[in-house]
Every structure is written in C-alpha cells, then in structure tokens.
Amino acid sequence: MPLMSLVDLIEMKRNRMFEIAEQYGLTDDKTVKCSQELDQLLNMYRKVVNGTYRDQYSSVTA
Secondary structure, three states, X not given: OOHHHXXXXXXXXXXXXXXXXXXXXXXXXXXXXXXXXXXXXXXXXHHHHHOXXXXXXXXXXX
C-alpha cells in the first residue's frame, strides 16, 4: 500500500473516530472499535516507515 494512501486512511479513520466519540461518547463500543482500527493502521504505518512491513503480495515471485 502506498504510504500516502495509508496516511489518508489514517486521517479519515481519525476523523471518523472523533465523530463517533462526539455522538456516542468515548467509552461506547463503536468508539472503541474505531479506535482499535485506527491503532491497526498506525501500527501498519510504523512498520512501513521502519521498513518491516510486508504485505501479502511482497513475497510472491513471478
């Protein structure tokens, strides 16, 4: 996944989490689930930046 696409996804997920939290509260299951999804994206970003991320196709050879 291109880094800019990942950054865009992170920003969209962060904005969505803020919307959900504002509507339902910080401890609502919807907010927590969205926060966990954001965490996964942030972890993926960290791995990409550190050079340790391998997507499912990176090991496939032609």
